[in-house]
Amino acid sequence: MELINVDRSKCKRDGICISECPFSLIGESEDGGYPVARKAAPRICIDCGHCLAVCPHGALTFKGQGPESCLPLDRKLNPTPEAAAQFLRSRRSIRTYKDKPVPREVLEQLLDISRWAPSAKNAQPTKWLVIESTAEVRRLIGLVVEWLRENGSFPGVVAAWDLAERDLVLRGAPHLVIAYASEKALKPEIDCTIALTYLDLAAHGMGVGTCWAGIFLGAIFNNYLPLIEALGLPENHRVHGALMLGYPKYRYQRIPQRKATDAIWR
Amino acid sequence: MELINVDRSKCKRDGICISECPFSLIGESEDGGYPVARKAAPRICIDCGHCLAVCPHGALTFKGQGPESCLPLDRKLNPTPEAAAQFLRSRRSIRTYKDKPVPREVLEQLLDISRWAPSAKNAQPTKWLVIESTAEVRRLIGLVVEWLRENGSFPGVVAAWDLAERDLVLRGAPHLVIAYASEKALKPEIDCTIALTYLDLAAHGMGVGTCWAGIFLGAIFNNYLPLIEALGLPENHRVHGALMLGYPKYRYQRIPQRKATDAIWR
Missing domain, CATH: 3.40.109.10 (NADH Oxidase)
Structure with missing residues (x-):
């Protein structure tokens, strides 16, 4: 199996997958600058799937895993910054x-x-x-x-x-x-x-x-x-x-204080 | 300063603060079973503020910190289980x-x-x-x-x-x-x-x-x-x-797969 397959009818050659690969394992094809895996890629790849995850056009398949086989990401479920902060603090x-x-x-x-x-x-x-x-x-x-x-x-x-x-x-x-x-x-x-x-x-x-x-x-x-x-x-x-x-027996009602931040800024 | 102060007009003597203290530092008063700090409490207390955080009646003040000095907890900001899961996965x-x-x-x-x-x-x-x-x-x-x-x-x-x-x-x-x-x-x-x-x-x-x-x-x-x-x-x-x-230059579009869970159940 190829490490990556690119659907050239969808790929916009924006270079995003190339710049996001942690080990710079994706280069440009000689025939038009489409993403292609470098020779060493199968040996070095850490299977993060960033290339597949980041493509805005759904053009990339990674080890046979296409956009449709990813977990869905529903932007409406994203918390506001306040909700994320409360989630962590509570x-x-x-x-x-x-x-x-x-x-x-x-x-x-x-x-x-x-x-x-x-x-x-x-x-x-x-x-x-x-x-x-x-x-x-x-x-x-x-x-x-x-x-x-x-x-x-x-x-x-x-x-x-x-x-x-x-x-x-x-x-x-x-x-x-x-x-x-x-x-x-x-x-x-x-x-x-x-x-x-x-x-x-x-x-x-x-x-x-x-x-x-x-x-x-x-x-x-x-x-x-x-x-x-x-x-x-x-x-x-x-x-x-x-x-x-x-399961907790009691529900916590409020968020008590913690120590002040101890930070050096430079 | 007392470690805890209890507003007896609000306290329902439900024993919740007593059972939630990590080091069992709260006991019952002799005059009616209201929460009181044990003698050793100031030495052993780890300042977690659970007693203050858990009281459903807002009856307890911990080291001068009352319910009103806690960070507010807005239940409407709590994520659904699906939103929490996506937050972590994304x-x-x-x-x-x-x-x-x-x-x-x-x-x-x-x-x-x-x-x-x-x-x-x-x-x-x-x-x-x-x-x-x-x-x-x-x-x-x-x-x-x-x-x-x-x-x-x-x-x-x-x-x-x-x-x-x-x-x-x-x-x-x-x-x-x-x-x-x-x-x-x-x-x-x-x-x-x-x-x-x-x-x-x-x-x-x-x-x-x-x-x-x-x-x-x-x-x-x-x-x-x-x-x-x-x-x-x-x-x-x-x-x-x-x-x-x-700030990320690109937005990730989807959540790629990870290894299967490796768990022993007993």
Whole structure:
């Protein structure tokens, strides 16, 4: 398959695909300056699809993917700047959840949206371990509590679990979503964190509550083997972040203040 | 100042602020079960303001900050799930910019929105270095090119700069925004990456184009001293990410595909 195919009846030779290619892999044909892939292109191309995405005339097909096979972009759905700002500001870390599972279909949609998080060289290294079963979530919490006990940290969290099986690790969230990646990935910590931020905001947009699973990650990042073994990830892969997730019990009413911006301008 | 003050004429004693406090710092008063801060609260409180944000009755004042001093939350501005999904999916890495600066006011708004990015223990460690001056951006690019030359990497980027002062490092973006944090912060890499993702999406919402500054960061993460010294950050602080930024020259028309979701369900 050709990397790109150009419908010459639609192409206006405006050079937009040529200038947008991240690795300058598109040049001009000798017979009239139509876009053509350079020889090295198939080897270097990072599959970003910018050439296909940017063409105003729908003239370009990328690896057999034409304009009609892209996700539709409905300009009427674009938020105003005020709506975008409020969307980002109004996400909150949820720590009280309804006793109601999030349907598999909704969880799948959240992961689906996260596929569009940017990643180094568009390698999309983020993989997911979804602990959908609340029983399994609780089994993992038990291990985290053992780690806390061995460490002597967060004694209140240990006591709440021991006394009443109250979960202050994942706050009673029914689900846990873990981002992991191959050790061979280019920038897996950064890419997984961006993908988790997308998941977090996608959840916010769908009325699902989340919170970054700090204590859980503490056990992982401190290499607590019983927990790492319980996750059973493929070899040579590492966890880079996790979110607890469920329906919020309460609705947040307003946006509290944050620290002032700390910026040097130059 | 009291940590929290409760207007007993408004408080319905529903216990919502009590259950939402991340560190269980709010208890019930002996005279009737109104919310009161526990003794240890001022020492442990992470200033998240959840108690203030969640109260449905506007009954709670947090460190002198009452409901009226919060940012307004206009439910009519909330995106539909479809709009939120499209917002996240439609951001793209922009690599062709208009020769037009982004006004200081807009840059300030982007940083302002990023203040609401979640952070470990709500410590909000992210600080910004904004290279607003395009001349200064180009001086830094020159240093990055020297690093590439020493390394023998990206020879095409070096050649483009040498031959025609063409910038393939920051792609002609007029500005560069760098996220940095104290070495003493809890999880600065993760927190700065989340804050940068917020900045990235805030820019998308305001029609400003961005791209993660991979080659620039390569020089930083590989400890290229001439560049690090040129940034002149305060002592004991480290760069954790950067975005190039400016007005996109072209409008993206559609959303190209990404890899299939890779998830284990359990």
